Every structure is written in C-alpha cells, then in structure tokens.
Amino acid sequence: MKNLFFVFALCLSVDSWAGVYKCTDASGHTDYQSSPCTDDHKAVQMNTKTGGSVDLNAVENQKAAEAESKKQHGLQEQAEQQAKLDAIAKVKQEAKAQSELTQNLIKQNPMQFSAFAIPPYDPEKLPAQVKPFEARLPDVEKFRRLAAQKALASGECQRVEADELIAKSKPDQLTFLINCSSGKTFLLNETELSQP
Structure with missing residues (x-):
C-alpha cells in the first residue's frame, strides 16, 4: 500500500510539472499529450493545477501580429525620416x-x-x-x-x-x-x- 501511495504521489508531482497539450487536427479529432502539438493541429495547453487552458495558436498569431505591427511602424518612421531628409535636401538645392x-x-x-x-x-x-x-x-x-x-x-x-x-x-x-x-x-x- 505504501508503494502504491508513493507511485501515485510521484505521478502527481510529474503531472503537475509536465505540460498537457490538447491537440485537435483538421478533421476535429482531439488528442491529449505531454508533448507540444504539431503545426497542423490546433494547439491548446492545459494547466493541470487550475484547469485553465491557453490557445497556443492564438498566442503565436498575436505575437506574429505584434511583430508585424512593430515592423510596419518602423518602416513608417523610416519613410517619414527619409521624407524629411529629402525635403531638407530639396530646400538646400533650391x-x-x-x-x-x-x-x-x-x-x-x-x-x-x-x-x-x-x-x-x-x-x-x-x-x-x-x-x-x-x-x-x-x-x-x-x-x-x-x-x-x-x-x-x-x-x-x-x-x-x-x-x-x-x-x-x-x-x-x-x-x-x-x-x-x-x-x-x-x-x-x-x-x-x-x-x-
């Protein structure tokens, strides 16, 4: 009985640290696994302590959108700066x-x-x-x-x-x-x- 309790406690401690991933493929088939989902699956990471979940695809999409927004903002700033430099050069030339x-x-x-x-x-x-x-x-x-x-x-x-x-x-x-x-x-x- 002691051994069974020890194994059960060991499993709980491993599960609480290991991530659980809910992976849904294109046909709607769902699997729960300890390793991250592949790219062709909808990825949701489950928190075994709180029961909450995080949509990893949405997180990645948000990060990509933020990175693109920063890139576009940087390009816009560069374009504005270049326009100012061009205007100054034109004034000097005239x-x-x-x-x-x-x-x-x-x-x-x-x-x-x-x-x-x-x-x-x-x-x-x-x-x-x-x-x-x-x-x-x-x-x-x-x-x-x-x-x-x-x-x-x-x-x-x-x-x-x-x-x-x-x-x-x-x-x-x-x-x-x-x-x-x-x-x-x-x-x-x-x-x-x-x-x-």
Missing part, C-alpha cells in the same frame, strides 16, 4: 540655385555690387537671424537678389554694399536691409518685393 543666380548677377554687374554684397548663406552654418527661416532659404536668397535690384532701380543707390535678412522678419513676411555706397539704406519686405 537655395543653392538661387544663390548662383545672385552671384552671376553680381559678376555681370561689378559696378553695381560690391564683391561681397550678397554672400550666399551656408545652409550648414546659418546666421542667427536666418536660422528661424531655414525652411524658406530659397525664398530668402531670391528676395535678397530682388531687394538689391529694387534698391538699384530707385536711382538712389549706385552700388549695393550689403544685403541681409533682418531679425525682425516673420515667417510669412521676410524683410531685408540693403546698404548702399551712398549711405542710403533700404528696408524692403517680401510683399513689396513680390509686386512688379
């Missing part, structure tokens, strides 16, 4: 093109412009007053050129010595200060420069 037009104008008209009247703003080292308008750098460079031309067209400016964006500019209203060799200064804003 600003460079506007600067080149301005420098060509200066070279063709050395009597009207000091050699360093409108130095291009370096996108990597923008002055403090230009930094807030970094996204509009192509407009800044274009309107600097237009401001210099407008000052010269007034007849009161024989030679442009300096042409800078001023700190009082607003995001939708850029303002420029033009210094002429005659001592005359012009303060021109984006609205004025956009008019023919």
Whole structure:
C-alpha cells in the first residue's frame, strides 16, 4: 500500500510539472499529450493545477501580429525620416540655385555690387537671424537678389554694399536691409518685393 501511495504521489508531482497539450487536427479529432502539438493541429495547453487552458495558436498569431505591427511602424518612421531628409535636401538645392543666380548677377554687374554684397548663406552654418527661416532659404536668397535690384532701380543707390535678412522678419513676411555706397539704406519686405 505504501508503494502504491508513493507511485501515485510521484505521478502527481510529474503531472503537475509536465505540460498537457490538447491537440485537435483538421478533421476535429482531439488528442491529449505531454508533448507540444504539431503545426497542423490546433494547439491548446492545459494547466493541470487550475484547469485553465491557453490557445497556443492564438498566442503565436498575436505575437506574429505584434511583430508585424512593430515592423510596419518602423518602416513608417523610416519613410517619414527619409521624407524629411529629402525635403531638407530639396530646400538646400533650391537655395543653392538661387544663390548662383545672385552671384552671376553680381559678376555681370561689378559696378553695381560690391564683391561681397550678397554672400550666399551656408545652409550648414546659418546666421542667427536666418536660422528661424531655414525652411524658406530659397525664398530668402531670391528676395535678397530682388531687394538689391529694387534698391538699384530707385536711382538712389549706385552700388549695393550689403544685403541681409533682418531679425525682425516673420515667417510669412521676410524683410531685408540693403546698404548702399551712398549711405542710403533700404528696408524692403517680401510683399513689396513680390509686386512688379
């Protein structure tokens, strides 16, 4: 009798630690086994202590869905980051093109412009007053050129010595200060420069 009790106790301790799996195949046939179900079975792990069960297929599907969601989120973040980098590169390229037009104008008209009247703003080292308008750098460079031309067209400016964006500019209203060799200064804003 003692031996029988010992064997029974031994079986209980083994069963409480060993997993019990309820495996159902495609035709609906159910088996209970101590080893995990194969992939072609519906897998449910039974808890012999509590009587509860866990659908292992559902757990795996949930893990796969979470992993896919994380992957998609990561891809979306990468795409957004790349879009930002592309937008920055485009702004820099357009600003460079506007600067080149301005420098060509200066070279063709050395009597009207000091050699360093409108130095291009370096996108990597923008002055403090230009930094807030970094996204509009192509407009800044274009309107600097237009401001210099407008000052010269007034007849009161024989030679442009300096042409800078001023700190009082607003995001939708850029303002420029033009210094002429005659001592005359012009303060021109984006609205004025956009008019023919």
